[in-house]
Amino acid sequence: MDSLKVADIWNRNAEAWTVLARQGYDVYRDFVNTPAFLAMLPSIMGLKGLDIGCGEGANTRELAELGASLVAIDVAPTFIQYAQAQEHQDPRGIVFQVASATELPFDAATFDFATAFMSLMDISNSEKAIQEANRVLKPGGFFQFSITHPCFDTPYRQSLKDAAGQEYAIAVGRYFEHTDDRIDEWMFSNVPAPLRQQWPKFRVPRFHRTLSEWLNLLIGAGFMIEALAEPKADDAIAAQCPTVADTQIVAYFLHVRCRKPLN
Ligand SMILES: C[S@@+](CC[C@H](N)C(=O)[O-])C[C@H]1O[C@@H](n2cnc3c(N)ncnc32)[C@H](O)[C@@H]1O
Incomplete structure (x- = not known):
């Protein structure tokens, strides 16, 4: 699937995604992923960062709150319009622009760090996107991203439940398949x-x-892997938001931080 088609599909998702996420329905993001991502993030106070695949910009705003100066890109213009409108209403100095992760409109060595929250696995040429992230980073800069966990969010995936209807395991399969033409349909739970x-x-x-x-x-693009995480809800979060309790069975997300060497 080419990136124009991917952009069009995401642009059609953007309004519903933004409205529902802003009403609190992106619970895996709010209760599990973003807190874990920020916990793993080094200090970004005073640094210049790029957020890749920013969507409506909620996570970019979290980064700005930590004292970084942010540019954020997404391939879907509707997401960027929503992000810019929010920035206009409540300015944090974030520059949002439409661009593809595979052709970043920035010079080499522009940023101190880059992030990609749950977007790399949605990008049609992740190899090029990772090379581009490396190119725009200054030597010594880091790239931190989250993706759905490649071992547990496989093309075949079935939740297994006990007699009481309690989910206790995930069956996975077709792990080695590249799903380049597949479109999944779903809604926030x-x-x-x-x-x-x-x-x-x-x-x-x-x-x-x-x-x-x-x-x-990552290694092929020249990165050194620095930190990994497989976030899960703790018992208090699982009690507060039972939907995300299934992250205690297997890891649904993989977080990676890697660094561009100094030379
Ligand atoms: C699951 S959403 C995540 C959005 C946001 N980072 C968040 O955490 O809420 C994936 C995002 O990747 C974006 N995307 C897909 N392909 C892209 C590309 N080639 N370049 C930039 N963004 C892309 C989509 O438009 C969408 O906003």
């Missing part, structure tokens, strides 16, 4: 029925790669 009728399901192109392929892409 907690959206109530009346709201579901108002919005179409998201259509999400899937570009599955194995764990070793992901890590080898």
Whole structure:
């Protein structure tokens, strides 16, 4: 699937995604992923950063709150419009612009750090996106990203439940398959029925790669892997938001920080 088609699909998702995420329905992001991502992030106070695949900009705003100066890009113009409108209302000095991760409109060695929250596995040429992230970083800069976990969010995936209906395991399969033409359809889990009728399901192109392929892409682009995390809800979070309790069974997300060597 080419990146123009991916951009068009995401642009069609953007309005519903933004409205529902801003109403609190992106619970895996809010309760698990973003807190874990920020916990792993080195200090970015005073640094210049690029957020790749920023969507409506919620995570970019979190980074700005930590004292960084941010540029954020996304391939979907509607997401960028929502992000810019929010920036206009409540300025944090973030520059949002439409661009593709595979052709970043920035000079080499522009940024101290780059981030990509849950976007790399949605990009049709992740190899080029990782090379581009490396190119725009200054020597010594870091790139931190989150993706769905390649070992557990596989092309075949089935949740297994006990007699009481309690989920206890995940069956995974077709791990080695590249899903370059697959589009999954889904909606945030907690959206109530009346709201579901108002919005179409998201259509999400899937570009599955194995764990070793992901890590080898980073190494091939010249990065040194520095930190890894597989976040899960703790018991208090699982009690507060039972939907995300399934992150205690297997890891649904993989967080990686890697660094461009100084020379
Ligand atoms: C799951 S959303 C994550 C959005 C946001 N980072 C967040 O955490 O809420 C994936 C994002 O990747 C973007 N995307 C897909 N292909 C892209 C590309 N080639 N360049 C930039 N962004 C891309 C989509 O438009 C979408 O906003």
